[in-house]
Amino acid sequence: MAKTATKQKIVAMTGNAGCALAMKQINPDVVAAYPITPQTTIVEEFANYVANGVVDTEYINVESEHSAMSACIGASAAGARVMTSTSSQGLALMWEELSIASSLRLPIVMQTVNRALSGPINIHCDHSDSMGARDMGWIHLFAETAQEAYDNTIMAIKIAEHKDVRLPVMSMHDGFITSHAIDRFEVLDDADVKKFVGDYMPKHSLLYNPNEPVTFGPFAMPAFYYEQRKQLRVAIDGSKDIVMKVTDDFAKLSGRQYGLFEEYRLDDADVAIVVLGSTAGTTRYVIDAMRAQGVKVGMLKLRVFRPFPAEEIAQALSKLKAVGVMDRSDTVGTLGGPVYVETKAALYNSKQRPAMQGYVYGLGGRDTGPDQIETVIGDLVKVVKGEESPREAVTLLGVKE
Amino acid sequence: MKWNIKDAEHWSWKKYPEGALILEGGNATYYKTGGWRTDKPAWDEKKCTQCLICWISCPDSSIIVKDEKWDSFDYDHCKGCGICAKVCPADAISMHPEGGEE
Ligand code: SF4
Ligand code: SF4
16 A cells, blocks of 8 residues: 555444445535435434534435435535435435436435345345446446445545536445445545545535526426537546546545556456456455466456446456456346446457456345356356357356256 | 527537526526417407406416506417416407417
8 A cells, every 4th residue: 555645544344334434524514315225324324423413414304215316406406515325226216316416417426335126125235226327427436345435435525526527426335245344444534534525616506606596407398408418428428537536636645546447467367357346355366366376367346337437448458368247237138237238348349359258146145255256267268268159148147047 | 688598599519508507597588488389369359358367367477568558468478378368357368279260
């Protein structure tokens, strides 16, 4: 780890407690949230901060996630710094508001603790909730560990509110695995976080400019709608640079440098795994073990899923011989999970590109151990040796046949 | 008006405010809603008592009054809802299908 620019405290906390702490340090003006497993302990812990008077936040107890996001949109449009948190069905219930938040360019930050969508009803981790909302105009950040979940929460506010972005951000970490396990990580000083996130100055707001009223959410007929969608595309594409600028600024403060993705032992690799979330930790462990046996394997761990860093991914993977992409969500009725389909598409026009195979794993919290990662690497090695041709169909790891 | 939106239909995507905001009030007049009409109101001067109940009832401010007297319909914005005809105590307003004989 690089030399840190500032004093930090080492804590033992769950990922959710870390996220609640980050919220406390950010001190948002408004939080409107509804509890849902496995996110509940974030809003519970944050409610303690509110009750104890350590934050100035107006905490709105709502009757559903639909209302939570509606209240967030109203508060953000008025000019407040707004945060919320949800999981699974809660995110699904927010569906119609998600695209309103992004189209109104409201910098709401939402911690999304990944949990499988019903049904059957299940409370454990997979990414089908946030992946289902991947095209709603939100920036999507994924965390592997509690440290990353804490760090991403702080960066998310600064990215969302940046004058050249003004988009909502979802900050993901894995339900139970990261949210409820106690992890060791470093936390910044309250004053440092406060300084880092700064004050939120909205461009138009009833709170700050009561004499310049504006209309939010007008009706847009065919003559107007399309141009708004173009604006949204340009904004989220352009946000990639700001994500990296904020990420680099955060590195100066914390000593923790992140990227659009992490390249792990990729330089001289023949084969690689693309993965996001907590499984990256297991993958790193297996890679080290297989490297010791002479297998040239690496990993690309995606942190920023929206905007999708297609160009950068293509550059990082084009020279490899075979790549396995692991999705903790299944887009049934098509070629495979979203990370696989998009990674494959990102490489389609490259002069040089690896063979690719898609894997789905861990749905509904099914345990994903080193054996499954070894299977993927073994498959890729067979493809490189010409013993097998790349599979067209997606492989479901760990399902009982 | 500081913000001229008269030709807003033809703007480039770059010119619209972020998030489809409307930055100024009082510009609904540029949006001609008369085309939505299927029934068109007609006024009978002989029956009208000048009570102006139609004027306060019209949801689209489409009854034009001049010198405190009923003057005309604003057909650029009248949506043909028929409220004026319904509230008129003197039956001085009647509704007729658009494009038909008046
Ligand atoms: S409500 Fe009828 S009578 Fe009264 S002003 Fe209107 S048209 Fe005339
Ligand atoms: S028909 Fe409706 S919109 Fe038209 S003038 Fe009468 S009340 Fe107004």
